[in-house]
Amino acid sequence: MADTAGWRERAEETALLWVLVAIVAILSLLPLARLLFEGVAPGGRFSTAALSSVLSSATTWTAAQHSLVTACGGTALAVLIGATVAVLVGLTDIRGRNAFVFCFVLPLMIAPQVVALAWLQLFGPSSTLLKMIGLAPAMGSRNPLYSAEGIVLLLGVQYAPLVFLTLRAGLRTLPQELLEAGLAAGAKPLTILRTIILPLMTPPLVAGIALCFVSCLGNFGIPAFLGIPGNYLVLPTLIYQRLAGLGPSVLSEVAVLSCLIGFIAVLGIFLQDLMLRRRDFRITTTSNAMRPFELARWRPAVEIALWILTIVVLVLPLVALLLSSLVPAAGVPLTVKSATWSNYDYVLFDHAAAKRAFINSFSLSATAAIVIVLVAVPLAYFLVWRRSRLLRVLNLVAEMPYALPGVVLAIAAILVFLKPLPVFGLTLYNTVWIILFGYLARFLVLGLRPVIGGYYQLDRTLEEAAQIAGARLLRRLATIILPLVAPMATAGALLVFLTAFNELTVSALLWSSGAETLGVVVFSFQQGGDSTYAAALAMLTVAVTIALMLSTLLTGKPARGVLPWRG
Amino acid sequence: MARLIVDRVTKTFGAFRALDEVSLDVSDGEFMAILGPSGCGKTTLLRQIAGFDKLDGGRIVIGEAVVSSVTQHVPPERRRIGIVFQSYALWPHMTVAENVAYGLTVAGVRDPERARRVEAALALVELRGYAERRPSMLSGGQRQRVALARCLVTEPSLVLLDEPLANLDVHLRASMEEEFSRFHARTGTTMVYITHDQAEAMALADRIAVMDSGRLLQVATPSQLYREPADATVAAFIGEGIVVPAEVVDVDRNGRCRVDLFGLSVSMRCAPAQRPARKARACLRAGNLAIVGADASGIDARVVRAVYQGGHFRVEAQLDHADGVLVHMAVAEPCQLAPGSAIRIGIDDGWVLPEIGKIVDSIAPESADSRRPGGVAGADG
Numbered sequence: 001m002a003d004t005a006g007w008r009e010r011a012e013e014t015a016l017l018w019v020l021v022a023i024v025a026i027l028s029l030l031p032l033a034r035l036l037f038e039g040v041a042p043g044g045r046f047s048t049a050a051l052s053s054v055l056s057s058a059t060t061w062t063a064a065q066h067s068l069v070t071a072c073g074g075t076a077l078a079v080l081i082g083a084t085v086a087v088l089v090g091l092t093d094i095r096g097r098n099a100f101v102f103c104f105v106l107p108l109m110i111a112p113q114v115v116a117l118a119w120l121q122l123f124g125p126s127s128t129l130l131k132m133i134g135l136a137p138a139m140g141s142r143n144p145l146y147s148a149e150g151i152v153l154l155l156g157v158q159y160a161p162l163v164f165l166t167l168r169a170g171l172r173t174l175p176q177e178l179l180e181a182g183l184a185a186g187a188k189p190l191t192i193l194r195t196i197i198l199p200l201m202t203p204p205l206v207a208g209i210a211l212c213f214v215s216c217l218g219n220f221g222i223p224a225f226l227g228i229p230g231n232y233l234v235l236p237t238l239i240y241q242r243l244a245g246l247g248p249s250v251l252s253e254v255a256v257l258s259c260l261i262g263f264i265a266v267l268g269i270f271l272q273d274l275m276l277r278r279r280d281f282r283i284t285t286t287s288n289a290m291r292p293f294e295l296a297r298w299r300p301a302v303e304i305a306l307w308i309l310t311i312v313v314l315v316l317p318l319v320a321l322l323l324s325s326l327v328p329a330a331g332v333p334l335t336v337k338s339a340t341w342s343n344y345d346y347v348l349f350d351h352a353a354a355k356r357a358f359i360n361s362f363s364l365s366a367t368a369a370i371v372i373v374l375v376a377v378p379l380a381y382f383l384v385w386r387r388s389r390l391l392r393v394l395n396l397v398a399e400m401p402y403a404l405p406g407v408v409l410a411i412a413a414i415l416v417f418l419k420p421l422p423v424f425g426l427t428l429y430n431t432v433w434i435i436l437f438g439y440l441a442r443f444l445v446l447g448l449r450p451v452i453g454g455y456y457q458l459d460r461t462l463e464e465a466a467q468i469a470g471a472r473l474l475r476r477l478a479t480i481i482l483p484l485v486a487p488m489a490t491a492g493a494l495l496v497f498l499t500a501f502n503e504l505t506v507s508a509l510l511w512s513s514g515a516e517t518l519g520v521v522v523f524s525f526q527q528g529g530d531s532t533y534a535a536a537l538a539m540l541t542v543a544v545t546i547a548l549m550l551s552t553l554l555t556g557k558p559a560r561g562v563l564p565w566r567g
Numbered sequence: 568m569a570r571l572i573v574d575r576v577t578k579t580f581g582a583f584r585a586l587d588e589v590s591l592d593v594s595d596g597e598f599m600a601i602l603g604p605s606g607c608g609k610t611t612l613l614r615q616i617a618g619f620d621k622l623d624g625g626r627i628v629i630g631e632a633v634v635s636s637v638t639q640h641v642p643p644e645r646r647r648i649g650i651v652f653q654s655y656a657l658w659p660h661m662t663v664a665e666n667v668a669y670g671l672t673v674a675g676v677r678d679p680e681r682a683r684r685v686e687a688a689l690a691l692v693e694l695r696g697y698a699e700r701r702p703s704m705l706s707g708g709q710r711q712r713v714a715l716a717r718c719l720v721t722e723p724s725l726v727l728l729d730e731p732l733a734n735l736d737v738h739l740r741a742s743m744e745e746e747f748s749r750f751h752a753r754t755g756t757t758m759v760y761i762t763h764d765q766a767e768a769m770a771l772a773d774r775i776a777v778m779d780s781g782r783l784l785q786v787a788t789p790s791q792l793y794r795e796p797a798d799a800t801v802a803a804f805i806g807e808g809i810v811v812p813a814e815v816v817d818v819d820r821n822g823r824c825r826v827d828l829f830g831l832s833v834s835m836r837c838a839p840a841q842r843p844a845r846k847a848r849a850c851l852r853a854g855n856l857a858i859v860g861a862d863a864s865g866i867d868a869r870v871v872r873a874v875y876q877g878g879h880f881r882v883e884a885q886l887d888h889a890d891g892v893l894v895h896m897a898v899a900e901p902c903q904l905a906p907g908s909a910i911r912i913g914i915d916d917g918w919v920l921p922e923i924g925k926i927v928d929s930i931a932p933e934s935a936d937s938r939r940p941g942g943v944a945g946a947d948g
Contacts (some may be wrong), residue, residue: 468644468718
């Protein structure tokens with residue numbers, strides 16, 4: 001009896017572990033390996049033809065140069081805005097902090113292509129808003145945003161919250177005593193900022209910069225809306241154009257391009273990793289709330305400046321977008337008489353692809369969110385509590401599809417699923433399922449991180465008590481662990497849902513007729529010149545996003561430090 | 568109910584030996600306390616018995632079955648034991664009744680049998696009427712009792728308690744101690760109680776196992792542990808014994824011997840096997856020491872400090888004969904002993920440490936001893 005005791009438990013745990021290993025490997029290791037393989041051996045045969053033809057093409061290097069210029073410029077602008085705001089919000093006694101944080105972080109949660117669309121509606125000759133106040137440029141003049149500067153501006157606005165969030169997380173861990181010691185030594189607040197706070201904040205700042213750089217580099221929506229019309233191509237849009245224009249025959253070529261952009265991104269990640277290694281970014285519950293510096297008579301001025309910033313980067317573009325969605329056709333001035341809901345009617349009830357896109361985007365995002373959380377809870381269990389070495393290595397691999405630009409994963413997914421699956425004979429290419437695969441692979445980490453954080457905050461004896469009571473692993477997971485990590489898992493699921501719902505990069509390359517997403521339809525409306533339909537559809541996605549974000553403020557336990565828009 | 572045998576159990580973490588050949592035999596129905604300072608390995612031992620960790624040597628037997636050895640490991644969920652955790656580990660998303668019922672549900676016990684047994688368990692810990700509350704609505708003592716009820720409802724053969732009183736305030740501790748005692752008497756379950764508090768261990772346990780640095784130093788009844796410590800570490804740890812170098816001059820058959828202590832001849836207790844020895848060590852208790860007049864026989868010493876402790880002073884003094892040897896005793900009020908005043912100390916009893924073969928020539932203090940307050944080992948220089 002003693003020899004067989006516990007074999008069922010062991011078998012159950014081993015089986016679960018291997019299922020998880022298989023899932024992570026299929027979602028992350030397989031596509032990336034397949035992509036690298038295609039880079040050196042296109043079509044399965046070793047050849048440097050594709051590699052050399054791509055690398056010797058002037059287009060490649062022009063796009064790479066454009067990518068670097070816009071990514072660096074966007075990052076610089078984002079750091080300037082994000083760091084300034086983080087210092088003001090994190091260290092001073094401004095009022096209305098939570099409302100401001102919510103508004104400031106909002107652009108990060110709205111789809112980049114919607115941000116681009118909104119800004120395009122703000123400037124340019126057909127801007128409904130500018131027409132209303134009589135400031136619109138002459139018809140036929142060029143929209144100033146169709147330029148490298150426009151791309152840099154919007155990337156900076158979109159990703160300033162990323163720098164803000166990493167820096168603010170760092171400021172939260174700053175011990176109060178260090179600042180008080182500085183004050184006691186006679187230093188003025190600005191001196192303390194320069195000599196104590198900023199040096200200590202170097203690691204999170206550099207991490208934020210690296211994160212921002214990789215995001216700018218991989219962004220597809222903004223350069224697609226602003227760059228393609230002016231033929232200013234970056235690597236992601238170059239890949240898109242090649243693939244959209246010539247189809248799967250150029251796969252080997254775009255695979256090399258993907259490897260190139262992946263390589264640039266890895267350099268950024270490597271830098272971030274180097275800084276993260278020096279510090280532990282886990283949430284500590286013991287950090288004392290830092291007493292804010294008093295701005296005294298400067299406070300109203302600073303508050304006004306922050307809210308003006310909000311109006312410029314958030315309110316004005318969204319208002320422009322809203323107004324454009326209400327005119328009957330682009331260029332028609334908006335008056336009480338001309339205002340119409342017909343654009344909304346059309347995208348909600350008449351246009352078949354738009355209707356399908358709503359259903360597709362909703363169900364794809366919801367499925368991805370649920371599946372990811374169901375995988376993340378046992379996965380984080382083995383990662384945090386069992387310290388499974390095998391999974392720790394895989395965890396690093398699982399980060400890659402999210403850290404790397406979205407086009408890299410999309411191309412990799414096409415390579416894996418272009419041919420029918422062996423054994424099953426199913427073809428996922430050109431179906432909605434390849435998009436689901438892309439979402440699962442890319443956003444697994446988004447759902448996993450909060451759950452891992454949840455485990456670190458849990459007392460493991462809660463699980464051990466259930467073990468002593470005789471409960472096997474699956475039962476413990478279902479009855480004890482899942483309810484306890486539920487708040488974090490919900491937050492993770494929500495992040496996955498919102499990100500997938502607003503996503504364009506992956507689906508732009510993976511969509512097919514019948515499997516459109518909202519991002520794809522907004523994009524094709526805009527490309528086809530139907531900017532009023534695009535604006536209406538974009539407004540609807542913004543409304544859903546903001547409604548979901550607001551709903552987290554009203555209900556449920558706060559999962560601090562997980563949802564970026566919660567103060 | 569079951570006997571627990573821990574047989575030469577070894578556990579290492581890297582180069583660190585957390586458990587070093589620990590052997591312990593807990594008989595059926597016994598209340599065994601495992602006592603030691605923090606970091607001594609007592610919690611590691613508990614985790615071995617529970618099965619949370621795998622051992623690196625030796626074996627553990629519960630009842631008739633080997634549950635842990637190098638080659639086999641019965642997982643905790645199959646060991647049919649109960650644990651009361653230091654943090655109580657009550658599941659916050661369940662009511663008191665659901666917490667208690669969990670083990671029964673897992674075992675396949677269904678209502679009405681399950682409800683009846685939950686009710687009985689809650690009655691046993693005097694928490695009837697709290698069944699529908701959440702753990703967050705209970706006081707510390709009530710949570711403790713829920714944890715106890717949850718652990719006992721499945722009638723485990725062996726109950727492990729991991730510092731269950733550490734998180735309670737002083738007043739609650741006394742009443743919970745009493746509760747554990749009554750509880751043990753009523754159920755007759757074999758209990759292993761981990762603690763760093765010797766008063767707690769003495770009050771509750773049938774026997775106490777003293778651990779230090781991953782080794783088991785002595786297993787004995789509380790009284791034996793206090794009166795007859797096995798070595799200098801136990802002597803110093805339990806009841807702040809004073810360990811001094813001594814010469815055993817001759818031994819009689821009644822377990823007593825004559826000892827030369829810095830020139831003073833004292834009659835002391837000793838083990839039956841004790842032989843005369845030039846370099847032995849003795850354990851003195853504060854109660855064995857008293858200040859005597861200058862004409863009486865005793866050891867001259869100098870007061871280091873006197874601390875008032877309510878009704879009496881704790882006087883610490885340094886013996887003149889061998890510098891480095893500090894002793895302490897209780898002196899009743901009134902007492903005007905300034906630091907530096909000369910006193911003579913009389914000694915009426917003591918215990919010769921049965922360290923036969925362990926120490927022959929060297930009685931240098933062990934570093935672990937000299938760091939512990941009150942645990943002052945004898946030193947030759």
